[in-house]
Amino acid sequence: MRKLVLLLGLFALSSWLYGQTDKEPALWSHTVNKISDTEYDLVFEGIIMDGWHVYSQYTAEGGSLPSEFTFEKAGVDYELVGETQESETIKEYSDIFEVEETFFKKEAIFTQRIKLLNPEVRQISVNLFYQICKEVCIPMDELFQVSLDGNGFVASEQQIDEESLAMSANLKLDLKNKELLNQGGLTQAKKKSGLWMVFGLGFLGGLIALLTPCVFPMIPLTVSFFTKQSQQKAKGITNAMLYGFFIVLIYFLLSLPFHLFDSIDSQILNTIATNIWLNVFFFAIFVFFAFSFFGYYELTLPSSWANKMDAASSKVGGGLGIFFMALTLAIVSFSCTGPILGGLLGSTTLAEGDVAVNLSAGMVGFGLALALPFGLFALFPAWLNSLPKSGGWMTTVKVVLGFLELALAFKFLSNADLVGNWGIFKREIFLGIWILIFVLMALYLFGIFRFPHDGPKQKLSIGRKLVGVLSTTFATYLILGLLNMTSLKLLSGFPPPDFYTLSTSESNCPLGLDCFKDFDEGVAYAQAVNKPILLDFTGWACVNCRKMEENVWSDPSIYPMLKDEYVLISLYVDDRKELPENQKFDFQYESGRIKEINTVGQKWGTFQTINFNAASQPYYVLLSPNLEILNDAVQYVDVEEYGQWLKSGLATYQLSMNK
Incomplete structure (x- = not known):
């Protein structure tokens, strides 16, 4: 699953990035070497920009996409003699795909010998599909029109018809001023407000994660460990504060891969918002997250990871040991924090600014909210006595989060519908689904129905009733918006536009x-x-x-x-x-x-x-x-x-x- 998410994300993002620039990461040319009257060597040479690499035809399966040549009319006008030969390649193990990949740097040369079956053929069309990568991978096509008389041309400078030239010219405006x-x-766009919004969403997500059964019981146990195991009170407080700092650091580090994209700006997440099948994929992922919160199954990272981190914290000791303790918490709590972090990623589509900065701000906010109790309770250990006991209320928190994940999932499906012009999830349909979700959440909170992991039925708490009332109020607000009795301005951008409705045949x-x-x-x-x-x-x-x-x-x-x-x-x-x-x-x-x-x-x-x-x-x-x-x-x-x-x-x- 991790590989699939990463591959789909990078593929869509990088395709969009390349579509916005006319800079070439690789320049291709070709030559023809005559061997005899009927045999020729076709040589294709690519000059690759620094930092980029192109994958071999023979790179391992299960990894990045290999280069692939298509020789048009092969077997009809000519035949291929042997396999396409390659210049020197580099082999390197990929941690992402867990295979040894083969690729070119700086220069890639392919040589294919052909034998003419029709002596009158003087030009051959060859298509090269390849994947070129830096921090992102871009799928590319190059079309070569190879002249056997030596009058060929570079693929990246291929000719286009007069009609296309005229239409291209019409696309360019003669703008004044x-x-x-x-x-x-x-x-200027207000990027700072978007940054603080994402930080706030991350912090709110972290506070909610604290209330889940994966994290909440860890607070008194961890704080007590630091305060009781240290001979000096000051040392215990310092260790607890360091533990909190490492929690923030770990979640910040999760956002660092996004900083590797040199060309990224706020529009990289626009790719997620405009790629139909990636939106459908995210819809499925968020539905999967939602049902994990409903208790039908549990998301967990491999237990061996947590065991290794726990063992490392015991062996190393000191500050590094505390770091591994924090990493153990992040791994153990993934079943609760993973879906919340997924929601945080989705929320970055709402904010202006650089996606990497936005995501880092959200991750820091999330980590800060998680770390805050460990520092505060270490400073004021008496507060531990005021903590509520773990119990069924944490299960209720998870279920509420499940409903919210489900609502967010339909936002992604709505994006796919809008961009694809499917005409299925019109504004009324979308609002109707959201109304149903929040009505069901209210019914759950009022005890009308239950989920598999709920404990024995107990008297409803005031907090649960209050959230149930809020859910009912929000559903009522949506109903009024559906009936055009209110404008739904609080939800601007989430439902489909007000002109995308069932009452109109087209937008x-x-x-x-x-x-x-x-x-x-x-x-x-x-x-x-x-x-x-x-x-x-x-x-x-x-x-x-x-x-x-x-x-x-x-x-x-x-x-x-x-x-x-x-x-x-x-x-x-x-x-x-x-x-x-x-x-x-x-x-x-x-x-x-x-x-x-x-x-x-x-x-x-x-x-x-x-x-x-x-x-x-x-x-x-x-x-x-x-x-x-x-x-x-x-x-x-x-x-x-x-x-x-x-x-x-x-x-x-x-x-x-x-x-």
């Missing part, structure tokens, strides 16, 4: 605004009515886009400007809808790399990247009808700043009109 896009100031525009979903059509209309353009780069699964629409666009000071003063063009960069056949084309970057444009989202995502050097959503640009940038771009801001930004754009436009 483009330097305004990066002036910053008023419209229209936010808040009933008039909008265009094609750039050229929107510009033509703006020129006809002589109004400035609000260019909205958005996404079906973009949480912050929904927050902006439902909390900022709906404000009485903003909505009239959007409705009356601007022409709204909303471009969905994650739309997986296929373009009509006559609109599909190959886009060629300046580097020569070619990207197939087959879907609506690929078109507008590439359009955003090449014209605005941005890949984040929401991303707003104000333009005049003749494509003059009116002010700097804005992302996720509050009502006041967004209002000032819109007014500034209108003032600039009016000034240009009066010249």
Whole structure:
């Protein structure tokens, strides 16, 4: 399972990362060596950038993907003589896949001898599929058109048809005042607030984890161990504080792999939000987590891990021994903390900023909440007497967490539905499922039904009744939102947008605004009515886009400007809808790399990247009808700043009109 999660995550994330840049991690060329009138050696050479490596055709099964050649019309126009030969490779054991992998660094050379069956053949098409890795692994395809007369060309500079060249050219805008896009100031995204939000969520998750049966009983046992085993009270306190510090450190270290991605920004988690099958995968994982909390099975790491860490803490002693004690706690408590940490990973999709920093902040918050009691009770051991006894209430906590995990799971499934244009989980369906989940949680808390791991039936506690009332209240709030009796602004970004409903045959525009979903059509209309353009780069699964629409666009000071003063063009960069056949084309970057444009989202995502050097959503640009940038771009801001930004754009436009 660990390998599968990692492989799927890296595959999707890295595919998206490469799609946002035109830098080539490997440059390929080929030569042809004539052996006789009918035999030729085809030599393919790749120059690999520092730090990257390409896998051999013969790397071990069960590891990274091998290189693979496809020789078109082999066996018809020509035959392959022997296997494809390789230059010198490197072998190294992979801890992830637990196999010895074979790969190239700096240079990869493949040689294949062919024998012509048809002497008139002078050109051969060869496709190379390979995986190139640094801290991420990118699946790549290179197409070689090999001329046996020596007039071939480099694959990364392959030719595209005239129609594709024309459509690629149309995708590039002749923008005026483009330097305004990066002036910053008023419209910078508020990344710090997102960072503190994730830290707070992590801290809250850690506090909840403290109340679970995997962690809570450990508090008095561990604190007593430190205070009683130390000859001096000060020493016992120091050890307990060190133990708490190591807990924080361990959870922080879990986030470090994300810092290895050199190019990461906030949009790496947008990959999770826009990849259909990865969303379905996460849905299944969170459902799996939920039923573990319901008591149908238990998630545990191998017991040998905990035994080894425990033995190490006894042998080593001192500070290092305390570190291994903290590591033992992290392993033993995984059945309770694992699903909570999974929820923390999901919550980072809601925050602005660098995913690695966000995740580190969340992990530090989680570890700090777990570590806090060990330090406090070591300082004030008398407080241990006030701790409630372990009991059935901890099982109740786990079940409540299970319901919350289940609700989060359907958010991922909703993302897949939105991006895939399935039309299944419309807003009413999603809200109905959430209402059912929180009604069931309330019924459980009020003792109407029970789960397998519940103990003997006892009198309901005040806390359990209170949480049951809160769950009932929240379900009522959702029902009112379903009936359009309240706006559900507290949940902005979680349910599908308010225009994605059963009452409409297809999705229209936010808040009933008039909008265009094609750039050229929107510009033509703006020129006809002589109004400035609000260019909205958005996404079906973009949480912050929904927050902006439902909390900022709906404000009485903003909505009239959007409705009356601007022409709204909303471009969905994650739309997986296929373009009509006559609109599909190959886009060629300046580097020569070619990207197939087959879907609506690929078109507008590439359009955003090449014209605005941005890949984040929401991303707003104000333009005049003749494509003059009116002010700097804005992302996720509050009502006041967004209002000032819109007014500034209108003032600039009016000034240009009066010249």
